[in-house]
Amino acid sequence: MSGMLEDIDARIAAVLAADGRCSYTELADKVGLSVSAVHQRVRRLEQRGVIRGYAARIDGEQIGLPLTAFVSLTPIDPAEPDDYPQRLLPLPQIEACYSVAGVESYIVKVRVASPSALEALLAQIRATANVSTRTTVVLSTPFEDRPITVGGATPESTTRAEHT
């Protein structure tokens, strides 16, 4: 296989998924390589697009965006070109856009300040994308953005042995 991920790369990815600001020193310690070897691998992972970037996880409730919702989109005119994601991209309240199998075509995840802001956003979505919408309001988020687990590689699998 060509695109498969080596075990050690999987562990690096798992560690960084759990702690994006982990230092190369600590990372090296955790996966059992030297700092430079780890650094090299991380750069390759970034280059290959396995690591797409780094982000701080922000608590939406504390920054004035307490209302999250999932909005399912159904095209009104089936003859239209399918460029919905592009049309939705300019709306910054839309955090994610998924093309899905099912009665509806897309699901987007949105974050807004209030019910009236959601109302306004839905109107914008319908207008800019020419779709009908079905909205599911999130009441609470027990957990979110959990670090990936790839092939049994959890962040705390290995600790480097001393080599003195």
Place this chain on the structure above:
Amino acid sequence: MSGMLEDIDARIAAVLAADGRCSYTELADKVGLSVSAVHQRVRRLEQRGVIRGYAARIDGEQIGLPLTAFVSLTPIDPAEPDDYPQRLLPLPQIEACYSVAGVESYIVKVRVASPSALEALLAQIRATANVSTRTTVVLSTPFEDRPITVGGATPESTTRAEHT
């Protein structure tokens, strides 16, 4: 108001949401404060829980988890205590869990290696949580995890002026 976010903290959060590995030096430059002032503010944001942590964004397709789905959960026994999130927590394939308003009670987002892995996971979810499930398979993800925009504060709003 007590919990409201200052403008400069909002900008810090926005920058770190867009680039979680941004150095304090660069951050200080972008928001127009000294390195130590920014560092102090970031620590306070972390402490207050505004910044919940940092994560590398991993491309699921490249690490052997190409299949994403949203699974809606409906409790079978309405008399049961509502501890579904706790019961789902041990399943690492579940990346997020939302309590929602609507016909169903929860929506969880899952990542798996294959259709058969999805089938197995759904069986596990039904068994451990005593729910019925409705699954929407993600065909593609035009965009995801876009950095937050809080009160007009985008990462590239301000650059520090030289003070020589």
Place this chain on the structure above:
DNA sequence: GGTGAAAAACATAGGGT
């Protein structure tokens, strides 16, 4: 809150195995 400077830790590049 904010600043600036010093010490410690870290990132990064080069050369060797």
Place this chain on the structure above:
DNA sequence: ACCCTATGTTTTTCACC
């Protein structure tokens, strides 16, 4: 591919405003 060493940067703490 990996390790080690050397250099420049960044983080972190601290005394002061």
